[in-house]
Amino acid sequence: MIFVTVGTQRGFDRLIRAVDQWGLVTDRHELFFQINNGEYIPKSGSWVRELSPDEFTKTIERADLTIAHAGIGTIITSLELSKPVIVLPRRAVYGEHRNDHQFYTARKLYEQNKVILVEDESDLDSLVNEVAMASSLGGRFTASTSPTLIKTINEFINHT
Amino acid sequence: MESVRRKPLKVLAVASGGGHWVQLLRLKEAFVGSDVVYVTVDERCRSQINGDSFYVINDGNSSTPWGIFLMAVKMFFLVVRTRPDVVISTGAAPGVFAIYWGKLFQAKTIWLDSLANVERMSLSGRLVLPISDLCLTQWPHLEKPDGPVYKGAIL
Numbered sequence: 001m002i003f004v005t006v007g008t009q010r011g012f013d014r015l016i017r018a019v020d021q022w023g024l025v026t027d028r029h030e031l032f033f034q035i036n037n038g039e040y041i042p043k044s045g046s047w048v049r050e051l052s053p054d055e056f057t058k059t060i061e062r063a064d065l066t067i068a069h070a071g072i073g074t075i076i077t078s079l080e081l082s083k084p085v086i087v088l089p090r091r092a093v094y095g096e097h098r099n100d101h102q103f104y105t106a107r108k109l110y111e112q113n114k115v116i117l118v119e120d121e122s123d124l125d126s127l128v129n130e131v132a133m134a135s136s137l138g139g140r141f142t143a144s145t146s147p148t149l150i151k152t153i154n155e156f157i158n159h160t
Numbered sequence: 161m162e163s164v165r166r167k168p169l170k171v172l173a174v175a176s177g178g179g180h181w182v183q184l185l186r187l188k189e190a191f192v193g194s195d196v197v198y199v200t201v202d203e204r205c206r207s208q209i210n211g212d213s214f215y216v217i218n219d220g221n222s223s224t225p226w227g228i229f230l231m232a233v234k235m236f237f238l239v240v241r242t243r244p245d246v247v248i249s250t251g252a253a254p255g256v257f258a259i260y261w262g263k264l265f266q267a268k269t270i271w272l273d274s275l276a277n278v279e280r281m282s283l284s285g286r287l288v289l290p291i292s293d294l295c296l297t298q299w300p301h302l303e304k305p306d307g308p309v310y311k312g313a314i315l
Binding site for chain 2: 075
């Protein structure tokens with residue numbers, strides 16, 4: 001199953017439409033969409049507007065791959081479960097977010113091999129390739145909190 | 161039961177929803193031995209913490225003045241009620257109020273700026289920088305002598 005998610009704040013029709021159109025053409029994968037208050041309703045799979053944090057985690061766990069906006073919550077949850085995640089950053093120019101921070105974050109995380117980045121939804125061919133590639137990537141993606149960070153905070157708390 | 165040398169420190173751990181909350185949870189290990197009170201904006205997050213105290217406040221951002229006002233007031237009473245020794249937040253708006261009110265009541269304050277801010281520190285982070293005792297960024301290139309310090313990231 002491929003999980004497509006736009007997060008907790010607002011819709012992201014550009015992502016849903018792109019994956020849906022790809023899904024309708026290929027018709028090979030089970031797709032599940034979380035679309036928030038988006039207007040575009042996907043036809044290539046089932047969909048919901050919202051998931052509870054628990055349901056969200058369980059869905060990522062169940063999915064072979066997640067395709068998402070470049071939200072940190074989605075990215076970390078995928079990495080915690082060692083699941084590959086393809087991200088399409090929200091862009092300010094399309095009114096999808098107030099600025100382009102998702103784009104810059106996604107680029108950095110892509111450089112660190114944490115996410116697969118699709119910068120333009122018209123790169124559907126490459127998206128398809130990424131998907132095919134990603135299905136053999138299980139376990140490559142991981143998240144680990146810096147021990148130095150934990151130690152710094154823990155010591156700061158306890159030296160009150 | 162192990163003998164306890166002193167009363168555990170009370171830590172007020174605050175985050176708004178989505179990525180902020182997910183980042184806060186990744187710091188759990190740093191709170192070991194403390195009495196943690198979690199605060200966020202979604203009741204359904206309660207199941208993600210194991211029996212620690214948990215409070216929900218309303219969400220809000222700079223485009224919702226009434227929500228922000230209500231959040232500030234609620235957070236004030238939450239700080240009065242819990243009297244934390246330490247306040248820690250990963251953002252956004254609820255964390256700003258928690259840090260300010262915490263400071264007012266002489267708590268130590270820790271800010272961990274979200275990973276989502278690669279180009280510059282978040283607006284919330286810049287608001288709490290002057291009064292947070294420990295201000296952390298998760299990107300090495302954003303570390304500054306008079307700004308946040310970098311000690312690693314949550315992934």
